[in-house]
Structure formats: C-alpha cells, structure tokens
Amino acid sequence: MAFSSGGGADGAPMADINIIPLCDIMLVLLIIFMVTAPQVSYPIDIDLPQRSTNPPQTPTEPPPPIRLRIDAGGTVFWNDSPTPVSALRNMMESEVQRDPANQPTLEIDVAEDAEYGMLARVLAAAKNAHMQKIGFVRRQ
DSSP, X not given: OOOOOSOSXXXXXOOOOOOHHHHHHHHXXXXXXXXXXXXXXXXXXXXXXXXXXXXXXXXXXOOOOEEEEEOTTSOEEETTEEEOGGGHHHHHHHHHHXXXXXXXXXXXXXXTTSOHHHHHHHHHHHHHTTOOOEEEXXXX
C-alpha cells in the first residue's frame, strides 16, 4: 500500500503544513506562562470605602450666581451695576467668606470687542479672592 505526499506528480512541491515549529513555540509559551502565572496571582491590598453610619448631609442650595459683565469700553458691571476694577477683589472675597464651601458661581460675560487686559485683571482678582466656580457665558 502506497501513500501519497499530497502532490499529484512525482517532484511536485509538498503542500502540507509543517506544524512542528508551531508546536515548539506553543510549548515555550506554555512554559513561560506557567512560570509567570504564580507571580501575578498574589493579592493586592486595596482600601475600599466602608459603609458610613452617619446620615447623609442634605445638599445646600447654591447661592445665586454673580453676573459680571465687561463691555467694549472696559466698564465692569457687577450684577448690572457699574463697579471699579479695584473694588472687585474685596467684593469677591466677601462673597467667598460668606460660605467657602458653597461659593456662588461667577458668570463672566465679555463683549466681543473688549480688551483682553481687562478680562485678565478680572480673572486675577477672582484668583486672588480664591473663587473656585468661574464660568464664561454669552448673553445677547
């Protein structure tokens, strides 16, 4: 009984897949994974938060936002009343001191043709007053 090698004629190229190199690679990978797997299985200590027995604090109502508008002429309006730039920091600090944990939002509206320097002074005053909630709005 004769076996054929897959080719039709004598001298034709052999078309069978040689799986010996594949088995060698798989065995090497298996040994590597067997050696490294015990190192990965060590537990990691994680401090998870525990259930609190204290009642949850009721959220406080946020104070109304402060509307700050800078027009094209460089005039600053604090809640629709003209305010000098030198007084902004004191006004912002008094708002922060009322309740530092629940500060009002500073909503800044800047005219398109206003100077950037005026906005930079307002933002510097807000930073120095430790205001944390600052937003830019666009009103028509």
